Amino acid sequence: MKTTNRFFTLAATVAVMLSACKKDDESNGPGGSSDLIELTGDLDNMVLTADKKYILKNQVFVRDGKTLTIEPGTVIFGDKRTRGTLVIDKGGSMIADGTVDKPIVFTSNQEVGVRDRGDWGGLVIIGRANVNQNNPAIEGITPEVNFGTTNSTAHDNESSGTYRYLRVEFGGIELTPNNETNSITMGGVGRGTVMEYNMVSFGGDDGFEWFGGTVDGKYFISHAMWDDDFDCDYGWSGNVQYGLVVRYPGFADQSESNAFECDNGPNDNDVQPYTTGTFSNVTVFGPIRVGDRVSNNNFAHAIDLRRRTAVTITNSVFAGYPRGIRMNQPSVYENYTLHNRGVLTNNIMVYPSAANAYRAGSGVDVSDVQAYWEANNTSTVGPQTESELSIYTNLGLNPSLFYGPGQLASAYPSNPDFSVGSGSLTTGADFSHAKFSEPNRSSFFDTNVNFIGGFGSTNWAAGWTEFDPVDRVY
Numbered sequence: 001m002k003t004t005n006r007f008f009t010l011a012a013t014v015a016v017m018l019s020a021c022k023k024d025d026e027s028n029g030p031g032g033s034s035d036l037i038e039l040t041g042d043l044d045n046m047v048l049t050a051d052k053k054y055i056l057k058n059q060v061f062v063r064d065g066k067t068l069t070i071e072p073g074t075v076i077f078g079d080k081r082t083r084g085t086l087v088i089d090k091g092g093s094m095i096a097d098g099t100v101d102k103p104i105v106f107t108s109n110q111e112v113g114v115r116d117r118g119d120w121g122g123l124v125i126i127g128r129a130n131v132n133q134n135n136p137a138i139e140g141i142t143p144e145v146n147f148g149t150t151n152s153t154a155h156d157n158e159s160s161g162t163y164r165y166l167r168v169e170f171g172g173i174e175l176t177p178n179n180e181t182n183s184i185t186m187g188g189v190g191r192g193t194v195m196e197y198n199m200v201s202f203g204g205d206d207g208f209e210w211f212g213g214t215v216d217g218k219y220f221i222s223h224a225m226w227d228d229d230f231d232c233d234y235g236w237s238g239n240v241q242y243g244l245v246v247r248y249p250g251f252a253d254q255s256e257s258n259a260f261e262c263d264n265g266p267n268d269n270d271v272q273p274y275t276t277g278t279f280s281n282v283t284v285f286g287p288i289r290v291g292d293r294v295s296n297n298n299f300a301h302a303i304d305l306r307r308r309t310a311v312t313i314t315n316s317v318f319a320g321y322p323r324g325i326r327m328n329q330p331s332v333y334e335n336y337t338l339h340n341r342g343v344l345t346n347n348i349m350v351y352p353s354a355a356n357a358y359r360a361g362s363g364v365d366v367s368d369v370q371a372y373w374e375a376n377n378t379s380t381v382g383p384q385t386e387s388e389l390s391i392y393t394n395l396g397l398n399p400s401l402f403y404g405p406g407q408l409a410s411a412y413p414s415n416p417d418f419s420v421g422s423g424s425l426t427t428g429a430d431f432s433h434a435k436f437s438e439p440n441r442s443s444f445f446d447t448n449v450n451f452i453g454g455f456g457s458t459n460w461a462a463g464w465t466e467f468d469p470v471d472r473v474y
Contacts, residue, residue, distance in 0.1 A: 036077065036109075039086075043068055050074045050102070053474070055109055056084030056120065059141065064091030067161070073102035075474045077109035078120025083173055084109075085121025085181060087141060088160055090128050090188075098165030100197075103464040107474060108170035113410075115170050115470050117226050117251065118204025121181045122171030125163075127189040128155035131212030132235035132264065132271040138211070140173065140181035148188025148212045148234070156214045158190030165197045169469040172204040172226070182206040183225070189215035191238060191440065199223065199465050202409070205253070206261075207245075210236035210277060216444055218242050219460055223467060224409055227253040228261040228304075229284075232311060235264065235273040239444045243282035244418060244454045244461065246401065247320070248409050252287070252298035259284045259301075259321060264308035268329050271308075274341055278312040278435060280445055283418070283454035286320025289402035290383045292352035294322050301326050301359065302349065310335040310342030315429045317395065317453040319350035319382060320402060327369050328361035337372055345376040346430045348452060350391065352382050396423025396453075410470040419459040425452045 036055040042063050048054055050073035057079045062068045068088070070076070078084040086106070088094050098104040108119035126138055131148030138145050149155050174180040183200035188211065195217040200207040207222030212234035221244045222229035229245045245259050264275045284302060287294045302321035303313065308331040318324070325344075327333045335341045351357045357379060360366040373379065383391045389399040401416055403409075420426055431447035449456060466472050 047071065048074050048076065053077065055079055056086055058082045059085050059087060059121070061087045061089050062092035062094060063089045067093045067095060070094065070096040070104050072098045072104065072165070075105045075107065077107060078122070078171060079109050080119045083121050085124060085141070087124040087145065088126060089145060090126050090147060093159065093161035095162050096164070096166050097162045098464070100165060100463040103165040103167055105474065106166070106168045106171065107469060112471055112473055115202070117170060117202045118173045119170040121173050122183045122185065122203065123168050124181060124185045124187070125160050125189050125193070126187045127158050127160050127193070127213055127215075129158055129188045129190040129213040129215070130156055130235065130237075130273055131188050132273055133212070136187070136211065136234065138185065138187045139179050140185070156190055157192045159192030160189050162194040163198060164194060165464045167199045167201070167466060168203070169466070170202045171200070172206065174205055180205040182209045185209050185211070186213060186215055187211040189213040191216055197464060200225070201467070201469055206231040209233070210238065212236050214238050214440070216240065220244070221461060221465060224248040224251055226251050226257070227255060228258050230259065230279070231261045232275055232277045233263045233265065234275070235271070236275050236277045237273055239278045239441055241280045241445050242454050242460065243279065245282070245284040247285065247287045247299070248403055249287040249295045250409070252296040254298055256300035256304070257298055258304040259286065259318065260303045260311070260313065261306070262304070262309040262311040263306045264310070268307045268331055270331070274308065274310045274335070276310050276312065276341060278441060280315045281429070281449065281451070281454050282313070282316040284316070284318040284321070285402050286318070287403070288320040288322060288352050288382070289399060289404065290386055290388070292322065292356070292384070304328070305332045308332060308335065312343040312435050314343065314346050314433065315452050317348045317350070317397070317425060319392065319397065320352070322352060322356060323359055324349050324351045324357040324379070325369065325373055326359035326361065327364050330363040333364050333368060343433060343435050344373065345433060346428070346452070347377040348395070348425075349373070349377060349379045350382040350395075351379065354381050394423055396420035396425040410468055412467050414466060414468045415462065416467060417459050418455045418461050419457055420451060420453065420455050421457050426450065426456065428452050
């Protein structure tokens with residue numbers, strides 16, 4: 001490797017190497033001969049500019065009191081060999097404020113055409129907001145880094161920066177079973193953090209995972225994940241409005257892959273705050289377009305509720321998962337029916353088979369799960385053949401936005417149109433439930449929208465997204 005060294009002392013106590021590395025003879029470099037500035041170790045206050053390209057090597061940290069600023073249009077590569085990972089530590093901040101025509105991109109350093117899920121470690125954001133576990137450590141980071149504060153809301157309004165018009169591609173690595181980084185991992189992140197227009201794709205584990213905290217978000221896209229898309233744990237109490245999930249039928253984890261997987265903790269213990277995160281206006285395109293079979297049997301549920309969770313999901317549409325909703329423990333069922341801590345209301349579920357629409361864990365009667373769901377939501381069986389695709393079009397969903405049978409991951413349209421201009425999804429959104437009047441929710445949700453699902457007549461995914469990052473030249 002031919003290298004020109006450029007060393008900058010960024011702090012008296014921290015040595016950070018930034019070297020422009022010629023990649024002419026590296027087969028795994030992004031584009032062959034690009035100069036890449038290395039980011040390693042602990043970063044001082046610094047600005048990444050769009051006229052340069054950067055590579056994360058090993059674990060890279062933005063520590064307490066430091067700010068990493070990234071200009072719109074900047075591309076940062078994650079190194080596969082060293083499992084490059086960016087960690088915004090407690091008290092650290094990242095200002096990644098992209099634009100619709102100049103998004104900020106974190107992606108694999110592998111060549112065009114061979115990039116794959118789990119090529120690098122992804123983005124980890126750590127804060128000090130309330131969590132329901134005692135001094136938990138973030139998964140996948142060694143030596144361990146703790147996050148959150150128990151029994152205190154003192155840091156709930158803390159900011160870890162701005163993350164707007166940002167993509168994370170091919171990030172997230174399962175290091176050992178149940179010990180992994182995700183595309184975007186959030187541990188104890190406070191609601192002062194701004195997260196809008198974030199897209200994750202081809203991740204090696206979950207798309208977005210919240211471990212406690214209070215952070216909110218709008219306009220989230222999870223595409224072709226390996227495990228779950230929206231995963232919340234440890235008492236996360238924030239909000240998300242406008243979401244999209246698109247699943248590739250060949251990618252699913254042996255731990256079972258769900259669109260939503262929600263827990264209160266690592267076990268069924270009664271710990272507070274409860275996971276009461278609230279989602280509205282999400283569209284899910286599962287791995288099955290027609291029929292009831294999927295090429296990967298590790299796909300499981302559209303919604304999997306576990307271990308005393310009390311998450312709320314409203315005004316959303318789910319289609320194409322082999323199973324609909326599962327409540328895994330009596331504590332979960334009671335949180336929705338007895339304690340009213342969580343709400344599932346005004347959603348539409350299109351499931352491939354009526355026999356698999358509802359599931360229940362030990363101690364829960366599946367008929368009770370069905371009765372609760374059907375009293376508050378709408379369910380229907382999806383198309384069994386290509387001639388029945390009007391089931392989707394009558395809703396307003398474009399059937400071509402599912403992956404088709406035998407379609408390669410890289411064959412999905414680069415910039416599809418998800419807008420819904422006709423069909424029953426264009427009306428019917430309801431924000432009258434008391435959940436939307438709770439503190440820290442009443443001022444967050446756009447309650448003047450009429451549509452169910454993530455999209456109305458405007459395709460907010462246009463311009464800044466990329467649904468074929470395997471072949472994108474950076």
